[in-house]
Amino acid sequence: MATGRSLQLHLLVLLSASISLVWLVVAVWTWVDASHEVDELMDGHLAQAAAILVVQPLELTDDAVADAPVLHRYGARVAFQVFHEGALVMRSSNVGEEPLSKERDGFDTVRYGGESWRVFATRGAESDVQVYVGEQVDSRNDIVLAMLRGMLLPMALAFPLLVYVLWWAVHRALIPLRVLGDTLGQRKPDALNPVVLPETPREMQPLVAELNELLLRIERMLASERRFTADAAHELRTPIAAIRAQAQVALGAVGNKPERDLALNTTVAGCDRAAHIVDQLLALSRLEAGQTEAVTQNVDLSAVAQQVTADLAPTALARKQDLSLEADKDCMVAAHAVWLTMLIRNLVDNALRYSPDSARVLVRVGRSASGRVVLDVHDSGPGMVGADIERLGERFFRVLGHVQTGSGLGWSIVRRIAEATGAQVAVRPSVLLGGLHVQIEWPDLRK
CATH class of the missing domain: 3.30.565.10 (Histidine kinase-like ATPase, C-terminal domain)
Known part of the structure; x- marks a missing residue:
């Protein structure tokens, strides 16, 4: 017998693929949402840092530039510049003397020193002071990736366990089908009584009901065939016996033509009656079997x-x-x-x-x-x-x-x-x- 596809495997693949697709959609949505939230947060930090620089007093002379030290391993990704009357008076050590942005006020995304920077520009307490605070865009991406990694890595590690749990659940859910198959396999060929399963699931009840209806129709058909056989044997016994008796009379009527002709005519009539009975029985059998x-x-x-x-x-x-x-x-x-x-x-x-x-x-x-x-x-x-x-x-x-x-x-x-x-x-x-x-x-x- 040719084997078809496994329903259990088919369900497992569909469920696993559906869960993977949902996870992928969630990951994309999380990436977009987290990127937006990180940008908002980091932009707020840039504006706050610029505000601190704005309120700081400038005590340096115009020909001196102060380089701020790098105090954190991520410090190289953040930079600032302070200009007074167009001259650079303070900066971080990871940027040059060229302004980070051409903008004078607000946010801007620029290329500086071969890197992408997110820059916030604002004027100081005095109109001749210009402050720039910038952050490398890659640092923001790294934060988002770290968030996704923290979320998706456990999910990826748990996926094999989830597949096993799904397999177990599908295996358990299909137990009634296996019970039905075992029940049918153990039945005798002539067993036409209804199939009864304990606690049949609601989804399987129409299947079991149709199966029992089929068994009932088969039982009726077999009963009709048995009645047909019994009727045929019962009804044909009389004309066959009469035909045999008349044939014996015809054999014994040697030299008596009228008696022989009567016996033969009676035999023909008996054959006609038997043929009529057979036609009636066949018609009735077809009607009772629902073969109209x-x-x-x-x-x-x-x-x-x-x-x-x-x-x-x-x-x-x-x-x-x-x-x-x-x-x-x-x-x-x-x-x-x-x-x-x-x-x-x-x-x-x-x-x-x-x-x-x-x-x-x-x-x-x-x-x-x-x-x-x-x-x-x-x-x-x-x-x-x-x-x-x-x-x-x-x-x-x-x-x-x-x-x-x-x-x-x-x-x-x-x-x-x-x-x-x-x-x-x-x-x-x-x-x-x-x-x-x-x-x-x-x-x-x-x-």
């Missing part, structure tokens, strides 16, 4: 009824029965023509079969007062009592006392087709002909 063909078209019920009555007309004529059809136009039903044909054929065939010779059978197709499409089948046969009507649709149920052959499956097929096509079935005594009246109604497609 999808409704993809609207079918004219009148046309189907006309075709069925035309096919069964020779059977009615052979027994001198009156088979008539009254059909309105525009009686469309949402169903498949094959199933409608089977439904009408079973109803009309039953009416002809169980009605006496010279009886009447009336088939009507029309619309009710509410607009529903209605199929009515009346006959002048003996009818049925209420108890027998209630049992119509049970497999192999046949009213006692009838000599006509039958399998007892026709009504089961009728009810299953009606259910599949959304129709309602009613059976009552026929007011028109005195026998049985079967009425089937379908929804109005025009609404």
